[in-house]
Amino acid sequence: MATVWALWVSLPFPRLVLFCFSAIFYAFAGLNDVLIVTTLLVFNFLFSFLVTKSKLYLAFIILVNILVLFIFKYESFFISGVAGYDLFTADIIIPLGISFYVFQMTGYQIDLAKGRCSVQRDPIRFVIFVMFFPQLIAGPIVRAQNFMPQIDNLARIRKRSLKSTMLPSLALILLGLVKKIYFADSLAPHVNDIFARGPEDAQTAILGAWLFAFQIYFDFSGYSDMAVGMARLFGIRLPMNFFQPYLSRSPREFWQRWHVTLSQWILNYLYLPLGGNKGPWARAFAVLLITMGLAGLWHGANWTFIIWGLGWGLVVFLYRQIGQYLATIPLAGWLVTFSLTLGLWVFFRSPDLHFALSYFQTMGGGAPTGDWAVSFNGWNGIFIIMGCLSLLILHFAESKLFRAPVARILARRDGLFWQGVVIALILWLVLLPDLNGNPFIYFRF
Amino acid sequence: MKRFRPLLLFCTGLIVGTILMEGILRMNEVWPLWKVATVAQASFYGPDWDTGYSHRPDRDGLWLTENRAWRHVNKTGQLGPDYSIPPMPGTLRVAVVGDSIVESLQVADEDTFIRKSEHLLRHDKIHAEVLNFGLSGASAAVSAARIDHAVFSASPDLIVLLLKSPELLLARVGDDSAFPAYISGSSNEIVRGTEFRQGRGFQLRSGILGSVLYWLLDHSRLANILNNRKNVGFFNEVSNPQNNEVSTAAAAPQTCAFNHKTMSPVQQAILDDLSYYPDGSQPRLILALTGLSTQCDSLTERQTIIEEVYKALSKRLPDVSVLDLDAVLSTHMAGPEPDLSVLHGFGRNLGTGHLNKRGHNLYAAVLTDAIQRFIEQHP
Numbered sequence: 001m002a003t004v005w006a007l008w009v010s011l012p013f014p015r016l017v018l019f020c021f022s023a024i025f026y027a028f029a030g031l032n033d034v035l036i037v038t039t040l041l042v043f044n045f046l047f048s049f050l051v052t053k054s055k056l057y058l059a060f061i062i063l064v065n066i067l068v069l070f071i072f073k074y075e076s077f078f079i080s081g082v083a084g085y086d087l088f089t090a091d092i093i094i095p096l097g098i099s100f101y102v103f104q105m106t107g108y109q110i111d112l113a114k115g116r117c118s119v120q121r122d123p124i125r126f127v128i129f130v131m132f133f134p135q136l137i138a139g140p141i142v143r144a145q146n147f148m149p150q151i152d153n154l155a156r157i158r159k160r161s162l163k164s165t166m167l168p169s170l171a172l173i174l175l176g177l178v179k180k181i182y183f184a185d186s187l188a189p190h191v192n193d194i195f196a197r198g199p200e201d202a203q204t205a206i207l208g209a210w211l212f213a214f215q216i217y218f219d220f221s222g223y224s225d226m227a228v229g230m231a232r233l234f235g236i237r238l239p240m241n242f243f244q245p246y247l248s249r250s251p252r253e254f255w256q257r258w259h260v261t262l263s264q265w266i267l268n269y270l271y272l273p274l275g276g277n278k279g280p281w282a283r284a285f286a287v288l289l290i291t292m293g294l295a296g297l298w299h300g301a302n303w304t305f306i307i308w309g310l311g312w313g314l315v316v317f318l319y320r321q322i323g324q325y326l327a328t329i330p331l332a333g334w335l336v337t338f339s340l341t342l343g344l345w346v347f348f349r350s351p352d353l354h355f356a357l358s359y360f361q362t363m364g365g366g367a368p369t370g371d372w373a374v375s376f377n378g379w380n381g382i383f384i385i386m387g388c389l390s391l392l393i394l395h396f397a398e399s400k401l402f403r404a405p406v407a408r409i410l411a412r413r414d415g416l417f418w419q420g421v422v423i424a425l426i427l428w429l430v431l432l433p434d435l436n437g438n439p440f441i442y443f444r445f
Numbered sequence: 446m447k448r449f450r451p452l453l454l455f456c457t458g459l460i461v462g463t464i465l466m467e468g469i470l471r472m473n474e475v476w477p478l479w480k481v482a483t484v485a486q487a488s489f490y491g492p493d494w495d496t497g498y499s500h501r502p503d504r505d506g507l508w509l510t511e512n513r514a515w516r517h518v519n520k521t522g523q524l525g526p527d528y529s530i531p532p533m534p535g536t537l538r539v540a541v542v543g544d545s546i547v548e549s550l551q552v553a554d555e556d557t558f559i560r561k562s563e564h565l566l567r568h569d570k571i572h573a574e575v576l577n578f579g580l581s582g583a584s585a586a587v588s589a590a591r592i593d594h595a596v597f598s599a600s601p602d603l604i605v606l607l608l609k610s611p612e613l614l615l616a617r618v619g620d621d622s623a624f625p626a627y628i629s630g631s632s633n634e635i636v637r638g639t640e641f642r643q644g645r646g647f648q649l650r651s652g653i654l655g656s657v658l659y660w661l662l663d664h665s666r667l668a669n670i671l672n673n674r675k676n677v678g679f680f681n682e683v684s685n686p687q688n689n690e691v692s693t694a695a696a697a698p699q700t701c702a703f704n705h706k707t708m709s710p711v712q713q714a715i716l717d718d719l720s721y722y723p724d725g726s727q728p729r730l731i732l733a734l735t736g737l738s739t740q741c742d743s744l745t746e747r748q749t750i751i752e753e754v755y756k757a758l759s760k761r762l763p764d765v766s767v768l769d770l771d772a773v774l775s776t777h778m779a780g781p782e783p784d785l786s787v788l789h790g791f792g793r794n795l796g797t798g799h800l801n802k803r804g805h806n807l808y809a810a811v812l813t814d815a816i817q818r819f820i821e822q823h824p
Contacts, residue, residue, distance in 0.1 A: 186481050189792065196793030372792070383477050416451050420458020421465065428466040431670055432483055 005233055009162065014154045018132065018234065019124045025133040029096040036095045037131070040068060044105045045126050051113045058113045062106055069102045074301045097137040099298060101130050103265055108144045110269055117144040125151045134230035138223050140241040140261040150236050161235025167414040168407060170422040172229030175401070177429040179222030183391075187215040190374075195349055198358070198370015205363040207374055207384065209342045212349045214391045217245065220259070244399040246341065246392065249333035250323055251316045254341060266295050289313040299348070304356055308347040315340050463667065470666035479507055479515070485666035486510065486673050489518055489550070491659055492650040495594040496587050497624025497641045499580060500524065501659065506669075511798050512551040512791040522595065524577045525554050531600050537566070537573040539816060540596045542588050543607030546735070547579025551791065551799045558800065561809030566816060573816070576601065585612040586625040586637050589718035597722045603729045603819065605812065606719065607770065610737045613754065614700045616711035627711045635714040701741035703750050705757035712757075720761035729764040729823060731815055738771040738785070747772060764823040766815070773811050 008017045027034055047061040073094045108129070111117045120126045128151050129144065130136075150157060194208035224241035231238045245258035255263045271291045277284050289310055296309020319337075326332045346363070350356035358369040376384060400406070473482035487506020493499035504518040519527045532538040541547050541559055549557040559577045566573035578596055580587065585608060596604060619626030621638030628638035641647050649655055661668040708716070721727060732754065741747045747769050755767040775783045786796040788804030795801070800808060
């Protein structure tokens with residue numbers, strides 16, 4: 001990373017540096033993955049000149065993109081008709097980052113057809129748009145109208161970035177690493193134990209859902225923070241993907257704080273074109289269900305993801321009807337939203353629907369799902385509850401980090417000493433032993 | 446000087462960041478934070494003149510692999526509390542020797558079958574002291590070397606040796622470049638080779654540089670992280686024995702034959718080694734063969750093997766007992782075809798790995814039972 005940055009700073013052709021490094025970075029994924037992305041890049045680049053001429057071309061390239069995604073991601077799901085592939089424990093078998101770059105390219109084609117952006121004629125710039133290494137594998141999914149102008153002006157951006165502060169970018173990378181290595185990877189073994197063996201009692205089941213909620217948040221938002229921080233080092237501004245989602249007071253707000261760039265993609269390219277909230281309630285409900293169901297399916301070939309998405313659709317719809325009443329009771333909106341989020345994460349994390357339903361039964365004090373019980377006796381219980389509450393408090397504290405005073409402090413402290421401190425912490429975090437081998441969760445999607 | 450100021454500032458920052466990280470890792474070791482937080486795995490192993498590698502005395506630290514546990518290596522280099530030499534009068538001192546199953550780094554000392562069997566014996570009015578002489582990856586030759594030196598020094602009244610059955614049934618000439626192994630001597634006799642002592646790695650680890658680096662490992666969590674991350678070359682004690690164990694198991698063909706009259710020279714050497722201390726005196730020994738159920742198809746075959754090994758050993762040792770550990774464990778478990786794999790592994794890895802708490806409980810019951818029987822038969 002330091003080498004790339006040094007080359008980017010010193011060489012006269014920054015665009016070529018980013019292009020080469022992004023290509024080299026993805027080459028580690030293997031020949032198959034490279035062939036798939038290259039084919040899609042060529043198709044999308046060529047069709048970008050045609051989509052403005054006829055809707056047929058747009059339909060065709062969208063079909064190609066979706067078809068490739070379906071073939072390489074959902075093949076087993078549609079051929080066998082059953083979805084039982086546990087994404088959380090099995091090896092990563094889908095081409096790296098396919099869900100993200102397919103969505104990004106598809107969004108670009110639609111924006112082109114709608115005249116929201118202009119066509120990119122330079123293939124190198126187009127490749128950087130799709131394969132920019134910090135965000136290639138798991139987002140944020142960027143829109144052409146925001147990202148392309150930055151690629152077009154890389155030389156000017158480089159000059160500007162060298163004059164601007166480095167410490168906020170490094171601090172963002174550090175924050176991402178702390179979230180991933182310090183928190184997500186520490187929670188992962190406990191979550192994996194509970195979901196692999198099955199909870200024996202209600203408190204273990206609730207603990208599993210709670211810990212997974214924070215594990216996936218730390219894991220995914222950690223990656224996004226690092227991506228944004230790394231891009232910022234190169235002077236490129238990527239959108240933030242997470243805004244402390246567990247502080248949401250309604251399901252709608254949750255989706256404005258969780259995986260924001262995917263939510264916006266779905267809103268702009270799926271929900272609104274399907275009709276959005278217009279028309280009779282049954283139609284609006286159906287549109288919501290279809291949209292959220294597809295958002296669930298995007299995560300992987302398993303019924304658990306579809307039910308998770310449909311569940312969110314139902315929750316968002318119902319909340320529209322009763323939300324106004326809950327808003328009058330202090331904290332009720334937050335409590336209901338947080339509880340529903342935890343419940344829906346159970347579907348998301350479960351290996352199959354049967355397990356998820358059994359898990360809910362255990363959560364409610366019913367029959368055990370498996371034989372894994374975490375002892376809540378004595379101090380153990382007190383520490384577990386304190387630990388769980390600490391995660392929530394940290395979540396709240398994190399919201400205070402992204403404020404102007406913090407940015408001012410970082411800008412004021414920007415200098416070689418503090419840069420050295422942060423770089424040392426980053427290096428040590430990278431070197432921390434990974435005894436469990438936990439790749440980023442969203443690499444699996 | 447002004448020219449170097451930026452570099453100086455940056456390097457100071459790096460040092461402060463490093464100290465900060467060291468502090469964070471140490472802070473994470475506070476109970477109960479260490480059970481979940483990011484911590485460094487302690488380095489317990491070091492070079493040993495007799496066995497190639499062993500636990501470094503008087504070390505404390507966290508073990509993370511498979512399951513987290515806080516462990517202590519006593520002043521004489523065994524896992525567990527210190528003990529007096531010679532034993533207190535009226536105390537039955539039992540030394541349990543074996544590989545990582547005996548070592549039991551994955552659970553706290555009070556949860557190991559060693560400590561549990563000590564409690565069970567005391568509960569039955571036998572004032573016993575059970576010592577843990579387990580060492581990860583210990584082969585028959587390493588265990589024999591350990592008995593000759595570390596165990597002998599502890600003056601136990603009884604030795605319990607857990608030995609993988611292929612070690613005795615196959616008993617092949619080995620490679621002594623990393624740790625002791627049975628090799629062909631100059632006049633073709635089988636001897637316990639110690640070629641590892643001439644190895645560059647061993648000499649480096651035993652020298653001044655080794656002392657400095659082990660000092661670093663003992664005083665810096667970050668040094669442990671680097672060591673665990675880049676565990677090749679210099680500090681490879683941890684990885685080597687385990688790798689060796691895996692490769693031996695993978696390479697070992699199934700064999701279910703042993704005849705006390707037609708023993709191979711290596712088999713004879715192993716049994717000879719187990720029968721005498723360096724001063725010529727003889728230990729009282731319980732030999733527990735493990736994994737015999739994977740070597741032999743029927744219980745009858747296994748019983749024949751045990752009888753044959755007993756015949757071979759009893760010719761050499763007056764006070765000896767031989768156990769088929771799998772068979773004894775099975776009799777302690779409920780059901781017609783008990784599944785021994787449930788005794789191994791933690792959490793989602795149930796069925797593979799080292800003994801879990803259930804495994805330790807059962808092993809403790811079996812060990813206690815075996816010791817009590819032995820005392821009755823050999824008063």
